[in-house]
Amino acid sequence: MKEFLIGKLSLESLPHEWFTLGGTVFFGLLTVAVIVLLTVTKRWKWLWKEWLTSVDPKKIGIMYFIVAGFMLIARGGLEALMMWLQQALGASNMPGALGATHGYLSADHFQQIFTAHGNIMVFFVAMGFIFGLINYIVPLQIGARDLASPFLNTLGFWLYVAGVVMVNMFFVFGGQYAATGWLAVAPLSGTQFSPGVGMDYWIWSLQISGVGTTLGAINFIMTILKMRAPGMTLWKMPAFTWGSLCSMIMAVTVFPLLTATIFLVFFDRYFGTHFFTTTLGGDPMMYTNLIWMWGHPEVYILVLPAYGVFSEIVSTFSRKPLASYTSNILGMIGVSLFALSVWLHHFFTMGAGADVNAFFGVMTMCIAIPTTVLVFTWIATMYKGRIRFTTPMLWFLGFIAVFTLGGITGVMLAIPPADFQFHNSLFLVAHFHSNVIGGVLFGVFAGISYWFPKIAGFRLNERIGKYAFWCWMIGFSLSFIPMYILGLMGATRRLDTYDASTGWQPFYVLMLIGGIIIAIGVALQIVQIIASVIEKKRLRDITGDPWDGRSLEWATASPPAPYNFTTIPQAATRDTFWEMKKQSLPKVAYEDIRMPKNTASGIYISIFAFLLGFGFVWHISWLIVVSMVGILACIITRTFNDHTESTIPAAEVERLEIARREKLQHEHNVSADKPTHLDMDADMGLREFIKIAVVWAWNVVRHKQ
């Protein structure tokens, strides 16, 4: 009976080690704090109606940013610091602490942390940020009012959230995450070597969020190909939209492979099949092939939209059209095509033979060609441009430096004989961090600071933003350049301890210091946002076009109305808005606008999907059946509901637009004597911020007394 009710759950599954207890307490307090805050401010209904059930891609984009940012700080980043600290303390001649033989983490715990770090950074941080940017910006850039299927979009987002919850669930039930490395290689991931539930959490958090990604990608392909403004041909599309299109096409190509492969791992564990086992004919190497067929394109799925962000930024801040637009776009298409035929370079050492290795080595080197074309178009865009060194531009310049380093070491790794030396060394780890931090994360930061005025209605503080950038640059160099050197010295990845006589410890200590500087950078980014909110009146973007931009997202208000554009713009040229600005604005004629209605179906389906995964993790049969029926019922009620749209009448649109303009006009008059929003030297510095913070805290304390 007990087994029927709660499956394999027992009292032992509740948290009892320091790190799970810490996690449980942290997440518990956070939940309580959020609930109290919402209840005190009476915001429950507002949250549900305005945000959670919203199908507006702008709101969903912001929710993606919030979840991804939270995961970056609370999980992925923290885990990076924990690993660096362990390695700095992990030399064999140092005494252990907290019950560990070396450093302060047990070997098993360390393994779980590096697995979780990889999963979280790729699936829940990078993917979340990229989807956030695409959600917010792509519809604006193509002049669309909403998405082809707003429902698929909210479903994709909520499945992603269900994955996030699942990956944190072990803090409450189970107390362990997979200790297999982020891709859970077979046969290590089988029940024989990983009997615990940690591996099952891995399966279901990736499976649920992966399905969400596929659905989201289908939706954006539909949107980009079918909903562009009249006149916008494919070869007039902004570079970011192009990068997103390439990325989404790759996502629908490879995410089904991930879904199928994870199902096979799940079958092996749950039904005792023999796909990747070592007995009865299973083939573990097949798993390595299948997972990297998804895994390699995945990094390009992340970086292609970032390429697009950089193309937009370099062109705007050089006040020039993107140099050789066609080459740039062809470069991105080329990267997408090549990326599908290089997966085997992750395991040259597997023994596929010289011919196969040579083919994949050559293909990997070939991918450097379209990438180099991209880098040259960006540099050529700056040539003879009037460059403004704003924060987005700094992130771009930092990206060029770091990403080129990552690219060059990538070509080194592509040489099969050399790879036998580099394989599984820290050299490799440093290489891909150069690309995902330098490429994806810098791209996301650049994109957020570039589009922040559009999203929030006021721009970010430039001064503190620049401090944050330099912390990241210096911290990155301090942590990853020693990592390259350590790799060449023979340090392998995933070491929680090493012999003191290797002389590696000083490098590990340097890496830790670099990590702390990066953490300061992250703290400064948070300070930057707070400081900008404090000064938001002065930083207000009244025109909707703070950077003198070129593409359509700057043609509408900041932040845009729910329907994005009162009239759908005509796209006559490539830098549409740049050309529009030269002509007089056409007279506005208001029209009825049909918009999708809010829906909670995505939330309900995701809750059931989460429960389904949870049921499988703990072998609770009734829960599995109930969740499957629940998912089906939700899908049926949603798809047979024909009333999913409503109309905003033209008069209402007119009223909204006039009200917004009057509000802006009023604020403009109030702040007319103050410097304009473009005056970056007037932004507050750290000293001023601390002064304001101290005065505020003092006032709070005094008020209490």
Next chain:
Amino acid sequence: MTEVVEAQRIDHTDHEAAANDRVMFGFWVYLMTDLLMFAVLFAVYAVLHGNTAGGPSGSALFSQPQALAETLLLLTSSFTCGIGMIAARKGNKSQVLAWFGLTFLLGLAFLGLEIKEFAEFIHEGHTLSSSAFLSSFFTLVGTHGIHITSGLLWMGITLGFIIKRGLNQPLVRKLALLSLFWHFLDIVWIFIFSIVYLMAFV
């Protein structure tokens, strides 16, 4: 005044037509993703079909007449589904119900045969955990079977709504998507028939 109303009506139908077009396109993209999932399962079967671990191979297990019967049932159901779609475009409700009802029965018969086959194998002690070959066989053919099941479920519910609400535009669109899905499953079955069943006897 009438002009304005007329313009709005045209705008409305345009809006509907564009939405229809998008949904059809999106469904094609979805079918491609589903096909890629099958591609993985086919590849896995291709790699593992010889790994019988001392157990029976395909030629010892499979029955040719059974596979042929399943194929004929599914192909016929694809045909009746096509005829049903023509009726749907004409707006002929009773014919839609008849032809799709027939499709439903043929699909059900196919599924019954497949379940019978699986049950026989399991009864003889050849389960999906007996060998890598059987794991990949059951997973590939079973995944197709699950797709057929969901297709039948979808068909049954849609027919129910047609009886209740009449043959309106959204329901015709649903039928169009369903028929795409059904033909897609037919094509996948052709590959299963050739690669799994026929090649076992080559």
